[in-house]
Amino acid sequence: MKYYLLSVFAVCVLVTGYAQTDPFVGTWNFEKLDVEKIATYQLTLQISSPEEATLYPALLTVSYAQFIGVYQVLLVKKNNRQLAIGRQKFPVKEEPFGLGAYTIPLNGTLDISGGNTLTVNRIKASRYGFAVPALSKYEETNKMNVLRISEFLRNDALEFQKKDALPWRSAAANKMLYSYEAPTYFGLTDSFYVNTAEGSISFIDNNRSDDDTVSVSLNKKMIIEKTDIRKNIDALDIKLDTGMNILCFFADNYGKVPPNTARLNLRFGNQQFTLDYTIKENMSATFIVAKIFLLRNQQQKEPVDIVARKTIIQKIQQRTTKIIDSMRVGSQEVTLAIWDDAVEDGDSISLQINDEIFMPGLAVKKKPQFIKVKLYPGENKIIFIADNLGSIAPNTSILEIIDGKKRRAYNINTNLGQNNAIKIIYEL
Numbered sequence: 001m002k003y004y005l006l007s008v009f010a011v012c013v014l015v016t017g018y019a020q021t022d023p024f025v026g027t028w029n030f031e032k033l034d035v036e037k038i039a040t041y042q043l044t045l046q047i048s049s050p051e052e053a054t055l056y057p058a059l060l061t062v063s064y065a066q067f068i069g070v071y072q073v074l075l076v077k078k079n080n081r082q083l084a085i086g087r088q089k090f091p092v093k094e095e096p097f098g099l100g101a102y103t104i105p106l107n108g109t110l111d112i113s114g115g116n117t118l119t120v121n122r123i124k125a126s127r128y129g130f131a132v133p134a135l136s137k138y139e140e141t142n143k144m145n146v147l148r149i150s151e152f153l154r155n156d157a158l159e160f161q162k163k164d165a166l167p168w169r170s171a172a173a174n175k176m177l178y179s180y181e182a183p184t185y186f187g188l189t190d191s192f193y194v195n196t197a198e199g200s201i202s203f204i205d206n207n208r209s210d211d212d213t214v215s216v217s218l219n220k221k222m223i224i225e226k227t228d229i230r231k232n233i234d235a236l237d238i239k240l241d242t243g244m245n246i247l248c249f250f251a252d253n254y255g256k257v258p259p260n261t262a263r264l265n266l267r268f269g270n271q272q273f274t275l276d277y278t279i280k281e282n283m284s285a286t287f288i289v290a291k292i293f294l295l296r297n298q299q300q301k302e303p304v305d306i307v308a309r310k311t312i313i314q315k316i317q318q319r320t321t322k323i324i325d326s327m328r329v330g331s332q333e334v335t336l337a338i339w340d341d342a343v344e345d346g347d348s349i350s351l352q353i354n355d356e357i358f359m360p361g362l363a364v365k366k367k368p369q370f371i372k373v374k375l376y377p378g379e380n381k382i383i384f385i386a387d388n389l390g391s392i393a394p395n396t397s398i399l400e401i402i403d404g405k406k407r408r409a410y411n412i413n414t415n416l417g418q419n420n421a422i423k424i425i426y427e428l
Contacts, residue, residue: 018340028118030161049167059284064151069099085106087285088187089106099133106153202267216247234297264276327425331426338369340364340366348387349414355374361387377426
């Protein structure tokens with residue numbers, strides 16, 4: 001999902017998605033009766049619109065008998081017909097027990113066929129290099145269900161059928177794309193920042209007797225495909241685009257001695273980085289992803305949008321946030337009008353909308369500025385953060401929320417210790 005910021009006495013936030021063109025985006029279902037034909041295994045996979053047609057946040061729901069588990073998982077495009085499945089399934093909800101590492105063998109790729117079927121092709125192994133929860137830790141009434149679910153996730157043939165093409169929309173989906181905001185490590189490393197476009201990649205196999213094969217893509221183009229890294233592969237030259245580049249390091253198999261033990265070395269001038277399958281977080285993973293930012297100005301440490309995002313998040317975490325009102329609306333889109341009805345004294349504020357839209361440095365002027373906001377069904381939250389106190393403290397402004405012909409006005413009064421927030425509940 002991409003957001004474009006326009007300003008001609010107005011600021012408009014518009015949302016565009018890939019749902020109409022990307023065959024992977026949407027809701028996918030699978031269900032199957034167990035061998036006793038008493039209970040049903042049910043899986044639902046909700047796939048969000050991707051970042052750069054490569055990184056797909058997704059929500060996986062698993063249910064069987066009394067168990068229900070909801071997990072965030074990152075999917076990464078390997079080619080036009082395959083999405084690699086992330087190792088980490090972060091539990092948003094698990095009742096009445098947790099599966100822990102039993103979810104890891106649901107790995108490999110999701111292969112699309114006919115536009116309406118996603119088939120799971122696992123990288124199977126006799127061992128995965130991680131400890132699963134001891135069955136003795138579960139209550140007696142749950143042990144059989146734990147065994148059945150774990151075997152189902154590890155071995156059953158799974159074919160998802162497409163229910164609709166609507167992307168999973170959630171603030172959580174956006175957070176998964178940033179390592180510093182994600183609730184866990186999803187296979188996306190901290191970003192690399194380099195000052196030269198020319199670089200090289202090379203491989204090391206930490207187990208020379210193995211048969212590990214790997215693939216590497218850079219900006220949606222496969223540059224190494226299903227290569228046995230025991231062979232003496234010369235360093236491969238690569239070239240980055242200005243701004244963000246996405247490099248994906250895929251484990252195609254787990255070799256003779258699972259899991260995959262490959263290591264990818266990247267070099268840009270005197271800067272070196274490593275993506276390593278042998279470290280604990282990446283054992284039994286199917287991919288490691290790095291965002292590499294090419295910065296032409298050597299003094300610039302991070303792209304402006306990431307710096308602004310981090311700054312806003314930091315101010316929210318360090319300050320108290322006062323909710324000044326909660327209102328209900330019937331429109332999916334509302335307009336915010338912001339202005340200073342007193343003396344224009346240089347006040348500047350930043351906005352965070354639904355934990356995913358970040359608008360830094362909005363100058364508060366006598367002339368209203370208008371911000372159009374697309375709402376999610378249910379609760380939406382807008383936080384107002386003071387960037388400064390202007391020449392006359394505190395930082396004040398008038399906010400008017402326009403819902404069709406309905407209008408409601410608020411006094412926004414923020415300082416360097418307190419933010420203001422408004423909840424807007426969109427009722428379908």
